[in-house]
Amino acid sequence: MTPDQVTARTDLQLLDIRETHEWNTGRIPGSRHIPMDEVPDRLGELDPGRPVLVICRSGRRADRISSWLGGRGYDARTLTGGIVQWQRDGGPLEQPEAVRPLTVEIIETPGLGNRSYLAHDGHMALVVDPQRDTDRIRTLLDQSGVRLSHVFETHVHNDYVTGGLELARSLEATYVLPAAEKVSFGRLGVADGEVLDVGSMRMRVVATPGHTHHHVSYLLTDTAGDEVAVFTGGSMLYGTTGRTDLLGPEHSEPLARSQYASVRRLATEAAATTRVLPTHGFGSFCAATPADGEHSTIGRERERNPALLLDEDAYVSQLLAGLSDVPAWYARMAPVNRAGPSPMDLTPPETAAPQDLRARIDAGEWVVDLRDHVAYARRHLPGSFSFELSASFLTHLGWLLPEGMPLTLVGETPEQVAEAQRELVRIGVDELAGAASGPIEAHAGKATLASLPRASYEELARARERTDVLVLDVRRAAEHADGVVHGSVPIPLHELLARRGELPLDRQIWVHCASGYRATVAASLLAAHGYDVVLVDGNLRTWLESGSAGVEASP
Template sequence: MGYGGLETSRRKDPSDMVTIVPIETPSLGDRSYLVHDGATAFVVDPQRDIDRILDLARRDGVTITHVFETHLHNDYVTGGLALAREVGAAYHVSAADDVDYERSPVADGQVVRVSDRLSVRAIATPGHTFTHLSYVLEDRDEVVGVFSGGSLLFGATGRPDLLGPDHSEALARHQYASAHRLAAELPDSARVLPTHGFGSFCSAGETTADATESTIGTEKQTNPAFSQAEDDWVRETLDGLDAYPAYYVHMGPANAAGPGAPDLSPPARADRGTIARSIAAGDWVVDLRNRTAFAAGFVEGTVNVGLDGQFATYIGWLMPWGTAVTLLGDSPEQVAEAQRELVRIGIDRLTGAATGQPSDWTDGAPATFPRGTFANLEEVRHHRRVAVLDVRRTSEYDKEHIDGAVNIPIHELLGRLRDVPDAEVWVHCATGYRASIAASLLARHGARVVLVDDDFDTRAAEAGLPIAAAG
């Protein structure tokens, strides 16, 4: 389910503990939180699929009375309004946000009493958005932690450019000031409980590797926002920003409009004829299997976006928004998981789905393409002409790349098909996940591809390939 309990208090009696349950969504790099005192609970930044939260509340025997949003999210469709309506909770959204639904507006300095023990105090922390709020959790007036949303992350901050380049510098300066305000107003022992920063593209800079928790004191010692002067930090933050998923532009408006609960009922069954017609119409028929299984046999014209990676992020980034979607998977459970991922970013309606294997999905013979390693690439390039296509982001390529490789970041690929060499194309990324998506897209357009299913950082130079830095 993607959650784990964290009991936090300075008191020794286990019955007197405050419980904070992070609910993780790894494919989007986010966390939501369920917080309770054993009886009364509140939720921070819930994802669209609220059944996970309701199950947790039932498990712990608690009643959700309040739901808080740190900001109008850019990377997912919120479940906050639907959850509040489902359980009859107060829905707290910044008073400064222009939304199309009734909410309990909350502003800087406002304290919401959740129970006799628990209270939540809002602190204005603009930077990720202009109206961003963080929420300080207090247990009988003792500060436990701060739900920092897209403000202060583990070793980084939320990115300041999602509202457009005209606002980026102003928001970066707000972000710097917000981090320092949290550090000044909260004790070093206060836990930092962000929503973003666990692989999310909402992060600016690199979050602390493998960190699962942090405190204000830790951040003051390790976060660049506290070790650099403002002008230096702002310049480095803005210079270091990379591309973010195209679907983000649709999330803020959806969240301001007030999304309802998703329909997770099984999609209609797609038979061979339906699948063939969908492919012919230019729809996206998405094969959810891992890249090994896909390369060994797939329906010609399908796209491989495996559930073993950032599935929703890359579907939302690469697929033209509004395109009809059909899912192909090993099992009904795999399709259901993918459907859950898609509703989190507002893709609610599927044309259909099918399970089984490629022979069940097409009347023709399944297509294939070869898989290889960097060692295989090093060997074949001495014997025949091949092209190397690096689909990592430009920043990754600039750091280090195979000499002579063509760099087309995966999110630019569909718009730059003419730039793909007319040759046998060996496609690679960092580990193989993005390369398989790219290889399937190229095969869909008739290219001759070989998937490099290997780890670039550890294997490319070791294989003897010439490695260069850009510029």
Template sequence: MAVDVTMITTSSLGDRSYLASDGRVGIVVDPQRDIDRILYLAGARGVRITHVVETHLHNDYVSGGLELARITGARYLVAAADEVGFDRTPVDEGDVVPVSDALRLRVIATPGHTFHHLSYVLDEATDGDWRPAGVFTGGSLLFGTTGRTDLLGGRHAHELAHHQHASARRLADLLPDGAQVWPTHGFGSFCSASQADAADSTIGREKQANPVLRLAADEFVTETLAGLDAYPAYYAHMGVANAAGPAPVDLTPVARADAAGLRERIAAGEWVVDLRHRKAYAAAHLAGTVSLGLDGPMSTWLGWLIDWGVPITLLADTPEQVADAQRELVLIGIDRPAAQATGAAEGWAAEPGQLRKLRTADFAALAAARSGETPAGLPAPDVVLDVRMTNEWTAGHVEGAVHVPLPDLPGRLADVPAGTVWVHCGSGYRATAAASLLANAGRQVVVIDDRFGQAAAAGVAMADQD
């Protein structure tokens, strides 16, 4: 049987894990912490997991590798140079790991994303010889880009960027054009230096499309470092957890909170997060809550916004939605929410005055309001607040807008000028989160629930680009 490689996608974090097998035994690469997905897949395929491998100590999620190896009895392959607090099979450059008569792994040192980053070439036996089917590249060679090089601190970013260039070139030289490229990052992950939309790729395709394989080293380093934006604050906790050895997860339901309990939690300064779609939140929500719908990257923004360790309560339409949120949160080390409540928003309020609405508009309404024709029912904008990231702002923004990236907003609420705030992002998700934070601080706010790409066409004046 030819090698089968199945992706296990974690779209909320922009990552992929892999199960590679010959139909009998399997290799799992860079598993997420909710390993039940992988165990189910392996069971459905009738595959016994014999090897679990990490390309690097991850900075964007807590790994499930240690627990998966413990449960399955698989060998756990981790870079020999990484200092970890658990037993593993140490591997390094040049190691060849037999998996079965049909499969083997070759270990290639590819520093850049981290100093001890490894890639794994998957060889399959063909006509009595070994042929490379592809390579698991982790945060090294990605689709159209590479993993970012500043996650270990700015002082290492330049050196690691040079390593990243050399590592990508080495993979391209070692492998045939037809070899598949199987990266972990790059599908929305902040571990990626930039984003690409490709569904799959090969070494040959990357030679044509990837700047790291077309630019000289110095030019690549300059462009890569110049293009890096901020990354989530919770990353500071991921590498530490992965080096120590993550504990098993507990996804059982958390305690329920009644209306009085929710009021007490909000009054105590805890985070109460509304997981419903932003339109439902705008129609009616519990005052003091924060909107982070499950339809977007909830865990990324929540982990970035909160003070680490603060109690979190989850609100949703159904218990199933709370369970989905719990699964997302354990991936970034938020193991047990403090409480949950489900059902209609009216049931979360201890008294009628606790329910609020958010006003919403589109960019056409903003254009009209700025020309003196504010639509009925909306207050005129004194401030237009852009909560997108710096790279987005630099690429183009509304004339006269104030820029505070969403992750900075909790600590910079006082920097938002006085008056009614109309807030926007790229689509409405982050703007609604920002509006909830502003409303909780007593500000009058309107959410521009619209795509930023429509702003100019709607008549909104844009700032001149330098």
């Protein structure tokens, strides 16, 4: 199609799938920007009753998306030759100077399953629900050449120490919290319906109680009044909602009913094309059920969110039935955040010599090995605990570490130790007794390194028949629906320290989970207390799907 033909077609939807940096160099007037990898999650922004012209730089990416849309019933075609050919044919382009789009940066924290956000108009910036390690945000501000004006919190957080107060103070920005939240420091308290201007951006406060009593969401609009996004915190998540039991069981049902009304309000007041940008729901225990997807819009949530598909009683029943335990550190976060957290300190801990490590283990302190769990099983310091530095690290170490317990980290490199330290300060573990890095042999001194026997699920199937073997399943109760090993003893990992006495010392304990991570943690804890353990390492689901004998569905 020629530029004249395109501009003459008033029924066409112009879909530009280029990356943001390409889009900002110039775009066809009237085109909608959805980056290629976001199209599946933002499909609700397109009208299935109108033809779609897909645009990229040369046409190759557009061909793929056109074909994909066609397979879903859309009348889609490619702008032949893309933007390059469009310019050769004399087609008009709008430049960034003519249209200054708002930019929203996503700041991922996988260890907590959360996101923070930085939005700016090229001059002024705002931040929503920042984690404690705000150096990442400062870097983005510097790279974008913008000044921070406001820091917004959707609620007083129960799952991490906020960096919002310190960020606002250090950069002389306004710190915004729901007015009804009681805190011990100065801030700008906001209530439902209030509007705050940040440069050319506008944030409208929408009361969305449910995750907490005073939770709010923020609707972001540009100077033209167009809705860009809604920051939903722990209210509307992707295909689910925030949990409602963190303030105590007596509040669970009333808050669930508030959550139902809040999500429905967002779906009513915000446009279908408005991006939904939650804080929780990316592995966080603050989600009522596992979230679905990496992107969403109000329109898509209208089609799949249980709060928008079920009646109130059915939604409340489903939400309450799906709630499970939360990490132990959650109980400590809100008091810290209400008091005003201290600034983050990532000063490297003192180096621990081999004799220091041995003395700390002998004294009952925690020495945590950050290496791959297979490397730990092969060789480790006797009495040390395995918490492989991965996406699961913070959840499990934070959950099991006794409050106030001296903690020393052992890693392969100083960078690995530093990454673990950063994860820990996010939940208020600020002081490390020490750290050591390098080959594990260098930390043993004159002591002999220990090992953990590893076995496959096939070997477990044979060993479970022995009278001297006890099979320990450290998965969470909700996972048992996938299947259980006949005769296994279920003790979730987070309950193991309190229930260790239920396990006999005169039988060999074969420990399994779903992947080997939690089983290694459990095996290391038990071995340090004198148990004869075998680590069952492998993918349980694969074994279950093989139809192996000795497996049954959970009753």
